[in-house]
Amino acid sequence: MTTTVTTAAVSKNFGAYQDAAVRDPVIITKNGRPHTVLLAYEDFVRLLKRDRRVELTAELGADEVAAVEASEMEPESIPS
Template sequence: MAALAPDRMTEEIDGFGYFRYFGQIGDVGMQQTRVTASEFQAAFGALSDRARREPVVITKHGRDSLVVMSAEEWARLKRRDRRAGLTADLSDAWIEAVQSASVPSEFERRDSELK
């Protein structure tokens, strides 16, 4: 491995060099590999194995195009996917439930921290 920069190095897999980045993906610092589309095709087996451990970013014309990752990581990200809605869309029953909600006694000490 030849160091290119403190946050980037290159490795060789199946005769092709590719860049490995240590950067930010979402809100978690995560190691990732960056390859061109043709490099990914040529080293599909090795890079798909790597994608089970860390995201593999595939570039096309010098721009990020696709990310290959494990099914487990995809499921984790989907679980974190948040849906937002307007309070105006809530039913009267929901609004009443929120207004009448109380903090369970075992968490009352935490409730006082927020006031």
């Protein structure tokens, strides 16, 4: 269960909220709105692994463009 607390509450009792964040993320509000999230390091690492980067095709080199053009999808990956 996610906990929501104010920045003032976190500053007064950071250790307790740090321990709570190991179990579930803690949403920290500022001026009544969600502002930041305190979460376990393992959760952060898991989210980083899911992060995807976007690059412009104009920034690709000729070799990279050729590799993309030569690539083929696996038949089982093509929707029917």
